[in-house]
Amino acid sequence: MRIGQLAQLVGVETQTIRFYEQQGLLPPPDRQDNGYRVYTEKHGERLAFIRRCRILGLSLAEIHELQSYQDDPHQPCTAVNALLDDHISHVRSQITALQALEKQLVSLRASCNDDREVEACGVLAGISEGNMHQQ
Amino acid sequence: MRIGQLAQLVGVETQTIRFYEQQGLLPPPDRQDNGYRVYTEKHGERLAFIRRCRILGLSLAEIHELQSYQDDPHQPCTAVNALLDDHISHVRSQITALQALEKQLVSLRASCNDDREVEACGVLAGISEGNMHQQ
DNA sequence: ATTGACCTTATAGTAGCTTTATAGTTTTAA
DNA sequence: TTAAAACTATAAAGCTACTATAAGGTCAAT
Ligand SMILES: [Zn+2]
Ligand SMILES: [Zn+2]
Ligand SMILES: [Zn+2]
Ligand SMILES: [Zn+2]
Numbered sequence: 001m002r003i004g005q006l007a008q009l010v011g012v013e014t015q016t017i018r019f020y021e022q023q024g025l026l027p028p029p030d031r032q033d034n035g036y037r038v039y040t041e042k043h044g045e046r047l048a049f050i051r052r053c054r055i056l057g058l059s060l061a062e063i064h065e066l067q068s069y070q071d072d073p074h075q076p077c078t079a080v081n082a083l084l085d086d087h088i089s090h091v092r093s094q095i096t097a098l099q100a101l102e103k104q105l106v107s108l109r110a111s112c113n114d115d116r117e118v119e120a121c122g123v124l125a126g127i128s129e130g131n132m133h134q135q
Numbered sequence: 136m137r138i139g140q141l142a143q144l145v146g147v148e149t150q151t152i153r154f155y156e157q158q159g160l161l162p163p164p165d166r167q168d169n170g171y172r173v174y175t176e177k178h179g180e181r182l183a184f185i186r187r188c189r190i191l192g193l194s195l196a197e198i199h200e201l202q203s204y205q206d207d208p209h210q211p212c213t214a215v216n217a218l219l220d221d222h223i224s225h226v227r228s229q230i231t232a233l234q235a236l237e238k239q240l241v242s243l244r245a246s247c248n249d250d251r252e253v254e255a256c257g258v259l260a261g262i263s264e265g266n267m268h269q270q
Numbered sequence: 271a272t273t274g275a276c277c278t279t280a281t282a283g284t285a286g287c288t289t290t291a292t293a294g295t296t297t298t299a300a
Numbered sequence: 301t302t303a304a305a306a307c308t309a310t311a312a313a314g315c316t317a318c319t320a321t322a323a324g325g326t327c328a329a330t
Binding site (some may be wrong): 148150151154158169170171189194195196 | 285286287288289294295296
Binding site (some may be wrong): 137138139149153169170171172 | 306307308309310
């Protein structure tokens with residue numbers, strides 16, 4: 001299986017596959033005589049794993065860590081679970097921050113309407129005055 | 136006022152100030168004979184405005200746009216308000232996406248506990264099987 | 271023989287800074 | 301007075317996770 005077929009199979013671009021190889025996330029495949037990469041099913045599974053991790057918002061470093069756990073299957077799950085717990089709390093704090101942000105933005109938006117001129121813009125005034133509760 | 140004082144006043148690093156100047160967000164200040172930048176109060180206000188926009192999650196491009204509106208104070212507020220509305224909807228869709236993500240992650244996490252070995256890890260199995268509802 | 275589809279590497283661009291390197295200037299302390 | 305510290309300057313690289321571009325080699329079909 002060549003790189004284009006693998007890319008189509010998993011739904012990524014060929015450059016992305018080479019990038020993962022370069023980053024050490026995907027093991028370097030064998031090459032044909034002409035230098036073309038030849039992939040196996042294992043590569044496909046590994047690549048699909050990476051993509052699903054990315055969809056879950058895991059960083060490449062976190063994926064790398066997960067892979068290192070997979071390579072040593074008799075250790076306890078503690079580290080894997082801790083990684084996921086950490087990631088969940090990352091996501092939760094992002095949500096909290098964005099919700100606070102939304103609130104600020106909505107109240108800022110409410111301080112103006114389209115009938116005004118920029119000179120008297122409540123939004124710009126609101127930002128300039130800086131009566132923002134930080135964080 | 137030199138760059139270090141301005142930085143301390145507004146609470147940013149000096150490099151950040153130079154970066155904003157380079158990006159056209161902060162007007163180039165006068166220079167002393169030795170080449171040191173000299174800032175006025177106006178610069179301070181402008182920089183504070185930028186920082187408050189950043190805290191609100193606005194991109195540098197959006198801030199640039201806002202600044203261009205400020206320079207032409209007799210146009211209607213429509214564009215400013217539209218920019219903010221767009222940004223609010225960006226933030227809202229991010230929140231929605233992250234909430235869906237959190238749900239997935241929590242259910243994935245529930246499929247394992249610390250008593251298992253990596254070999255039988257519910258988390259890793261869950262990712263590998265790929266029964267994920269995308270998006 | 272040449273088009274087109276595929277493959278290769280290397281390099282640069284994206285956002286918003288931060289870090290590093292290298293060098294010149296001013297202030298402070300011994 | 302001089303030597304160290306703190307400050308300033310520019311330029312370039314690093315960060316994340318790719319994406320895009322350039323310039324070229326390979327292969328099948330026309
Ligand atoms: Zn994470
Ligand atoms: Zn307005
Ligand atoms: Zn926005
Ligand atoms: Zn587990």
